[in-house]
Amino acid sequence: QDVQTVKIAHAGPTSGGIAHIGKDTENGVRLALDELNAQNLTIGGKKIKFEIAAEDDAGDPKQATAVAQKLCDQKVAGVIGHLQSGTTIPAAGIYNKCGIPHITTAATNPDVTKPGYNTTYRLIANDNALGAALAIYAADALKLKNVAVIDDRTAYGQGLADVFKETAKQKGMTVVASEFTTDKATDFMAILTNIRGKKPDAIFYGGLDSQSGPMLRQLEQLGLGNVKFFSGDGSCTEKLPELAGKVASVANVTCATGGISVEKMAGGQDWKKRYDAKFPGAFQIYSPYAYDATMVLVDAMKRAGSVDPKVYVPELRKTNYKGVTAQIQFTDKGELTKPAVTLNAYKNNARTPLN
Amino acid sequence: MSTENTVLKVEGVSKRFGGLQALSDVGITIRRGQVYGLIGPNGAGKTTFFNVLTGLYTPDSGTFQLAGQPYKPQAVHQVAKAGIARTFQNIRLFAEMTALENVMVGRHVRTHSGLFGAIFRTSGFKAEEDAIADRAQQLLDYVGIGKYAEYKSRTLSYGDQRRLEIARALATDPQLIALDEPAAGMNATEKVALRELIDRIRNDNRTILLIEHDVKLVMGLCDRVTVLDYGKQIAEGTPADVQKNEKVIEAYLGTGGH
Amino acid sequence: MTQKNKIIAFVLCGMALLVLPLVLQQFGNAWVRIADIALLYVMLALGLNIVVGYAGLLDLGYVAFFAVGAYLYGLLASPHLTSTFPAIAAMFPNGLHASLWLVVPLALGLATITGVLLGIPVLKLRGDYLAIVTLGFGEIIRIFLNNLDHPYNITNGPKGINQIDSVKLFGLDLGRPISIGGFELASVTLYYYLFLALVIFTIVICQRLQDSRIGRAWMAIREDEIAAKAMGINTRNMKLLAFGMGASFGGVSGSMFAAFQGFVSPESFSLMESVMIVAMVVLGGIGHLPGVILGAVLLAALPEVLRYVAGPLQAMTDGRLDAAILRQLLIALAMIIVMLLRPRGLWPSPEHGKARVPSGGARTVMPPTAQQNPPGIDFPADALPGNTERRQYPINP
Amino acid sequence: MEVLLQQIINGLVLGSMYALIALGYTMVYGIIQLINFAHGEVLMVGALTAWSVIGMMQTSMPGAPGWVILILAMLIACVVAAALNFVIEKVAYRPLRNSPRLAPLITAIGMSILLQTLAMIIWKPNYKPFPTLLPSAPFNLYGAFITPTQIMILSVTAVSLAVLMWLVHYTKIGRAMRATAENPRVAGLMGVKPDVVISATFIIGAVLAAIAGVMYASNYGTAQHTMGFLPGLKAFTAAVFGGIGNLGGAVIGGILLGLIEAIGSGYIGQLTGGLLGSHYTDIFAFIVLIIILTLRPSGLLGERVADRA
Amino acid sequence: MAQTLLKVSGLQVAYGGIQAVKGVDFEVREGELVSLIGSNGAGKTTTMKAITGTLPLAGGSIEYLGKSIKGQGPWDLVKQGLAMVPEGRGVFARMTITENLQMGAYIRNDKAGIAADIEKVFTIFPRLRERKDQLAGTMSGGEQQMLAMGRALMSRPKLLLLDEPSMGLSPIMVDKIFEVVQNVYAQGVTILLVEQNASRALALADRGYVMESGLISMTGAGKDLLADPKVRAAYLGE
Numbered sequence A: 001q002d003v004q005t006v007k008i009a010h011a012g013p014t015s016g017g018i019a020h021i022g023k024d025t026e027n028g029v030r031l032a033l034d035e036l037n038a039q040n041l042t043i044g045g046k047k048i049k050f051e052i053a054a055e056d057d058a059g060d061p062k063q064a065t066a067v068a069q070k071l072c073d074q075k076v077a078g079v080i081g082h083l084q085s086g087t088t089i090p091a092a093g094i095y096n097k098c099g100i101p102h103i104t105t106a107a108t109n110p111d112v113t114k115p116g117y118n119t120t121y122r123l124i125a126n127d128n129a130l131g132a133a134l135a136i137y138a139a140d141a142l143k144l145k146n147v148a149v150i151d152d153r154t155a156y157g158q159g160l161a162d163v164f165k166e167t168a169k170q171k172g173m174t175v176v177a178s179e180f181t182t183d184k185a186t187d188f189m190a191i192l193t194n195i196r197g198k199k200p201d202a203i204f205y206g207g208l209d210s211q212s213g214p215m216l217r218q219l220e221q222l223g224l225g226n227v228k229f230f231s232g233d234g235s236c237t238e239k240l241p242e243l244a245g246k247v248a249s250v251a252n253v254t255c256a257t258g259g260i261s262v263e264k265m266a267g268g269q270d271w272k273k274r275y276d277a278k279f280p281g282a283f284q285i286y287s288p289y290a291y292d293a294t295m296v297l298v299d300a301m302k303r304a305g306s307v308d309p310k311v312y313v314p315e316l317r318k319t320n321y322k323g324v325t326a327q328i329q330f331t332d333k334g335e336l337t338k339p340a341v342t343l344n345a346y347k348n349n350a351r352t353p354l355n
Numbered sequence B: 001m002s003t004e005n006t007v008l009k010v011e012g013v014s015k016r017f018g019g020l021q022a023l024s025d026v027g028i029t030i031r032r033g034q035v036y037g038l039i040g041p042n043g044a045g046k047t048t049f050f051n052v053l054t055g056l057y058t059p060d061s062g063t064f065q066l067a068g069q070p071y072k073p074q075a076v077h078q079v080a081k082a083g084i085a086r087t088f089q090n091i092r093l094f095a096e097m098t099a100l101e102n103v104m105v106g107r108h109v110r111t112h113s114g115l116f117g118a119i120f121r122t123s124g125f126k127a128e129e130d131a132i133a134d135r136a137q138q139l140l141d142y143v144g145i146g147k148y149a150e151y152k153s154r155t156l157s158y159g160d161q162r163r164l165e166i167a168r169a170l171a172t173d174p175q176l177i178a179l180d181e182p183a184a185g186m187n188a189t190e191k192v193a194l195r196e197l198i199d200r201i202r203n204d205n206r207t208i209l210l211i212e213h214d215v216k217l218v219m220g221l222c223d224r225v226t227v228l229d230y231g232k233q234i235a236e237g238t239p240a241d242v243q244k245n246e247k248v249i250e251a252y253l254g255t256g257g258h
Numbered sequence C: 001m002t003q004k005n006k007i008i009a010f011v012l013c014g015m016a017l018l019v020l021p022l023v024l025q026q027f028g029n030a031w032v033r034i035a036d037i038a039l040l041y042v043m044l045a046l047g048l049n050i051v052v053g054y055a056g057l058l059d060l061g062y063v064a065f066f067a068v069g070a071y072l073y074g075l076l077a078s079p080h081l082t083s084t085f086p087a088i089a090a091m092f093p094n095g096l097h098a099s100l101w102l103v104v105p106l107a108l109g110l111a112t113i114t115g116v117l118l119g120i121p122v123l124k125l126r127g128d129y130l131a132i133v134t135l136g137f138g139e140i141i142r143i144f145l146n147n148l149d150h151p152y153n154i155t156n157g158p159k160g161i162n163q164i165d166s167v168k169l170f171g172l173d174l175g176r177p178i179s180i181g182g183f184e185l186a187s188v189t190l191y192y193y194l195f196l197a198l199v200i201f202t203i204v205i206c207q208r209l210q211d212s213r214i215g216r217a218w219m220a221i222r223e224d225e226i227a228a229k230a231m232g233i234n235t236r237n238m239k240l241l242a243f244g245m246g247a248s249f250g251g252v253s254g255s256m257f258a259a260f261q262g263f264v265s266p267e268s269f270s271l272m273e274s275v276m277i278v279a280m281v282v283l284g285g286i287g288h289l290p291g292v293i294l295g296a297v298l299l300a301a302l303p304e305v306l307r308y309v310a311g312p313l314q315a316m317t318d319g320r321l322d323a324a325i326l327r328q329l330l331i332a333l334a335m336i337i338v339m340l341l342r343p344r345g346l347w348p349s350p351e352h353g354k355a356r357v358p359s360g361g362a363r364t365v366m367p368p369t370a371q372q373n374p375p376g377i378d379f380p381a382d383a384l385p386g387n388t389e390r391r392q393y394p395i396n397p
Numbered sequence D: 001m002e003v004l005l006q007q008i009i010n011g012l013v014l015g016s017m018y019a020l021i022a023l024g025y026t027m028v029y030g031i032i033q034l035i036n037f038a039h040g041e042v043l044m045v046g047a048l049t050a051w052s053v054i055g056m057m058q059t060s061m062p063g064a065p066g067w068v069i070l071i072l073a074m075l076i077a078c079v080v081a082a083a084l085n086f087v088i089e090k091v092a093y094r095p096l097r098n099s100p101r102l103a104p105l106i107t108a109i110g111m112s113i114l115l116q117t118l119a120m121i122i123w124k125p126n127y128k129p130f131p132t133l134l135p136s137a138p139f140n141l142y143g144a145f146i147t148p149t150q151i152m153i154l155s156v157t158a159v160s161l162a163v164l165m166w167l168v169h170y171t172k173i174g175r176a177m178r179a180t181a182e183n184p185r186v187a188g189l190m191g192v193k194p195d196v197v198i199s200a201t202f203i204i205g206a207v208l209a210a211i212a213g214v215m216y217a218s219n220y221g222t223a224q225h226t227m228g229f230l231p232g233l234k235a236f237t238a239a240v241f242g243g244i245g246n247l248g249g250a251v252i253g254g255i256l257l258g259l260i261e262a263i264g265s266g267y268i269g270q271l272t273g274g275l276l277g278s279h280y281t282d283i284f285a286f287i288v289l290i291i292i293l294t295l296r297p298s299g300l301l302g303e304r305v306a307d308r309a
Numbered sequence E: 001m002a003q004t005l006l007k008v009s010g011l012q013v014a015y016g017g018i019q020a021v022k023g024v025d026f027e028v029r030e031g032e033l034v035s036l037i038g039s040n041g042a043g044k045t046t047t048m049k050a051i052t053g054t055l056p057l058a059g060g061s062i063e064y065l066g067k068s069i070k071g072q073g074p075w076d077l078v079k080q081g082l083a084m085v086p087e088g089r090g091v092f093a094r095m096t097i098t099e100n101l102q103m104g105a106y107i108r109n110d111k112a113g114i115a116a117d118i119e120k121v122f123t124i125f126p127r128l129r130e131r132k133d134q135l136a137g138t139m140s141g142g143e144q145q146m147l148a149m150g151r152a153l154m155s156r157p158k159l160l161l162l163d164e165p166s167m168g169l170s171p172i173m174v175d176k177i178f179e180v181v182q183n184v185y186a187q188g189v190t191i192l193l194v195e196q197n198a199s200r201a202l203a204l205a206d207r208g209y210v211m212e213s214g215l216i217s218m219t220g221a222g223k224d225l226l227a228d229p230k231v232r233a234a235y236l237g238e
């Protein structure tokens, strides 16, 4: 029996400012492939050995398309990526042309699935779900009235913030201030000072933990230690308290992640242990999704009995897979059917799911 | 000589740098075909006068007439267009361009082809380009450095750089050509050659304004001379008269006997 | 080289360029795509070369013109405007699908105007003051693109504009592969030929400008602005012209980029892009067309080519360095080493003067390239004979 | 009112750090006319070195007072940054002293990428929380808050500037620097060794950058391999703003830029009736820059170069 | 015979492979004034630069105070009493006149002595005193030349190299400069003078050398050279 080598790609920024998040998802894919290889799978009568093709898109749309083209040429069996909406959208078109499926585990902009390609899938809730859930919680459960919104002017942060704003307004809250920063900024004093002047009950931030961490700390410096803080998955990491210097206001944070949190899942704790054993200190946010995405691809291959995208893509659409992150099923646009959203808080500087 | 023959008439020029009155109420009149000398001690304001005349410095006061037409020495490039060309005390050539190209740049004000001509290589453009190159080469030959046409100007020797500056200035078809210390750094023999060149330019019916410290050269070449000291005109007249002027001897010539 | 040899070399070169994508295609479309992008950068570098190389104005915001062209095409050939503005949708019930023949001239015009507008406030500035203002200008454009989704959604903000039409030329959709007699020409290959044509067009224009009254005026300004003025050159207009011409190529290149990618977002127009374009010009050989082209091809293609090389190299480090890091290291080292070895660029302009042959004994020859100086001693580039006192920026701490 | 006061404090603190970085930029520029693109990366290396040192000290000598750790870390960061900048100059800029002006600019860009990549290898790409070593409780100043760290930043800047001004204007080495800046060859004839002076300039610049880096990281609480780029860019802007090559100008430029950013992001909204917001802060800053340079083409304090024709 | 201060033998200097100086021999003895004349581009400045260690030698050797200067930069040589007024003045344009003079005394540490020497320079060139706080860059060509001379004197040199000190000066200033040269010489400073004003330079000189396209073509006592018909034809315009 001969062994067939199958390449599964990871594409994301492994250099530049958010290289750490890109590395994290890459690790997720690596973990999955290692485990799969240990299982000695047979697909379509052949023994399969998986290999990773890891590509860096540097978060740059231009490079992302080059990567996509390269992966098409290489005839990889599937792609996990890309990481950001800005890179995923242009790359999706290229994958679609050459018929290779890709699953993004992080790009949360609703537009990603808008063209309705049968090769594009998303393994997490999109911004619409996350933003809305947070706003509803703020209004209904916490009965907050005035909220200030900050976003980082990325496709992700802005999309999330817009949805939050919209839902908040529908829920009768008042957006007292809209402020903006960038995904490279570290100084938020000026905008926070503005916000302080508006005396909000809560602040919503659309962006990553690399910003929300220092932001929490600076809130404290400005005497805003008692304002509630909301944010999306990009900030909802285990690193957040550390990045915030473990200031008291970490306790004010409520943040949403897609899916159920790793800890709450049946295999979650165990999965995290396996990850940490292999990649100590590297865990950020999306690796469980990348892990699941890999599994979902392989699951489809198994069901189709083929590693040829043309053959297994139809099966991908029919996925019903119990992953670490959720029970995964896709809509005909490639979105999750039941994008679960978990709200989290931080207790003693550890992320804990609410309710 | 009639007033129509006046090429340059400048009156009442003053220029101040902070606390220093570099020029006060200077006026000169130059007639066509003259070599007019501007001399004076170091720091007297000669170069400053050139700079004002050619628009590089804005004067505090003064009226300017070139060939009977008033002109405002404000936009430097318009002064060149109006017909004054100059050389610089510290040579300012286009170092990375060839000698020929340097002179061709000098033709800029007298030529017109634009973007369209350049891109589509119209026949007019080509004709003009040829004319520019021909004229430039002629001028190089004229000042005696024709054989260096293709050399980058920075590779020329000092004396040849001075000549190239003169050729470049001539290329603008000036009414008046102003030379700032063209003989500086030349030995006596080289100065003789320079003197021949300036003479030739004059004989080709051009007007020259000359700053120079070499008294022999000035006295031998100039028709009239103005002497500046501390920004003031202390004497004006023929070289012979000026040379005898007590004030000039004291401030400029020295008693060393020249 | 004789005239005849030159022509032969030229023809061979042309043939090679025409066949290139067909060969590359065999190794994968990714290679052709790399070539396409490289061609776009060649256009950009050639445009910037007019400003930096000819006129000597250091422009660190050049990518702005690229952005202007890209967004213009993006807006006029995508559903974005029709889906956000009902009025526009009403006017164009079939959606906006502006043709290439409209967009390219528009991009050219708009970029030129932008270039001139940028030129106006910076005319008086010299050297690196100019650099920082142009840098600021580039950022201003990017920030506007990133934020003009509010109050009216013009640029769609950080999300960028998607679903941009591919180029359609004489009824041919470059976005789709065509097959001629069973031989398939991939979409990227079709674009290659379009870009190649544009690049050749650009080269011709640059070459012709360079050898004209205008080109000489630019270079005179670069060498000595005061002397240039004294020669009657209207330096203001000439600088504006340089900005405008440079920008126009940027604009056209940008519109092609939008069509090619099908997606534009502000991230593609960051400051680092501008910096890299400057690097292309300088690394190749500033002011010298073949050099600039080489620089652009090299810096545009190198990172992508390294993708293929980095893997094996990585294996040699036992996988300790990952491919992305290795790639960046190599790019950085390449920039440093090339400059150290060839400070005037990889393919600098030849000294157009023939070497000075000592004549008449008394004259000595100046070296063709940078003067050699003793170790450790610095001669400012302008410390030339007869040109002693000209440093542009004396310190004044 | 307290908002304005707070914004002024924010602006001053940010501006002080820009000023420190800009000083290094401007000195290097003044002496070899190089836009040192890698200057921001020196800052980053300084900050990350300090981060490592702090981490090590906190585990090896628990209970040591914060300020002791901070000072030690800062010292080590300065040494590392100085050594680094010294080497960079020697390797990447010195061989190009007689080359066309833009050649070292390209090696500087290469250096910047190289340093970022190396830092990513050494320190991993993730963001690091930078510990607050000074007491974090802010003081209340008429309703505005200022932390001990911020007070430290303001005072360190003031002291650094004073020392530097004195050094450049009233010491022999300062005069040598100015002379070398103008004409290294002639300075050599006076007995000045230009290489030494240039190295000294890079070292001083690096020390200032490292100080700024450590303060930047401890004030905003985070550090990462890309952290140097933006402040570096802003500081370069500030240096030009003030008149490049001019020390006082760099400081004024830096502080003004900080203030413009803080007050700009605070008030653009109000100024434009809510049309524009804090996302236009940079535009605002650049437009102020363009206006000022249009009025004063050599920056605020830059004297018009006496260009004698 | 006085001790040899400077000995140049077989000196060759090249700019990027092209020789500007092609094997020059000459010497300057302690207490002498030696003039070096030659037409534009003959290689005089190049020779001077080689002596101060600013240009590398392509061949030959230079000995100063009996030691080879090989491997020494100008900064080392100044300390040993070698000073030069460079061609084209080379004043520090953005420094004041006083600061320029202080730069001249860079290698010295005696504050009082420096101040006294500055006064001396001011006495020689009163124009400099008038402008002592003006930036040197805004001074006229001639004023800058005076400053450059004064600055070189500030290091109290043993051997002073002057590269065309009279270039661009008014007649009265030329007199002045030559007077100063003579004074300095009289005070025992050894001088190597490069000049285009050959008649005056040779008149002052103990000995002279004539340089032609990178080679020494003639040498002799100043007076003899001045009388030589070839010199008169080539350099004195006769």
Ligand SMILES: Nc1ncnc2c1ncn2[C@@H]1O[C@H](COP(=O)(O)OP(=O)(O)OP(=O)(O)O)[C@@H](O)[C@H]1O
Pocket: B017, B020, B022, B040, B041, B042, B043, B044, B045, B046, B047, B048, B049, B089, D306, D307, D308, E138, E139, E140, E141, E142, E143, E168, E170
């Ligand atoms: N831009 C300026 N700023 C301040 N002072 C200046 C400026 N330009 C010239 N000066 C001063 O004006 C005076 C006249 O200078 P100018 O250069 O005109 O003299 P000059 O007659 O040409 O002297 P030289 O024969 O030495 O060249 C000098 O004292 C000089 O210092």
Ligand SMILES: Nc1ncnc2c1ncn2[C@@H]1O[C@H](COP(=O)(O)OP(=O)(O)OP(=O)(O)O)[C@@H](O)[C@H]1O
Pocket: B155, B156, B157, B158, B159, B185, C363, C364, C365, C366, C367, C371, C383, C384, C385, E015, E020, E038, E039, E040, E041, E042, E043, E044, E045, E046, E047, E087
């Ligand atoms: N930096 C340089 N690079 C290349 N060639 C040079 C350089 N400096 C001088 N030369 C050449 O070397 C030769 C000798 O020049 P040098 O300056 O020594 O002459 P000089 O005798 O001092 O002439 P002058 O009387 O004009 O000052 C000249 O041909 C000159 O063009």
Ligand SMILES: CC(C)C[C@H](N)C(=O)O
Pocket: A021, A083, A084, A085, A086, A106, A107, A108, A109, A155, A156, A208, A234
């Ligand atoms: C890495 C993530 C923050 C990416 C983000 N969710 C996006 O859509 O761009």
Ligand SMILES: [Mg+2]
Pocket: B046, B047, B048, B089, E140, E141
């Ligand atoms: Mg003068």
Ligand SMILES: [Mg+2]
Pocket: E044, E045, E046, E087, E163
């Ligand atoms: Mg000389």
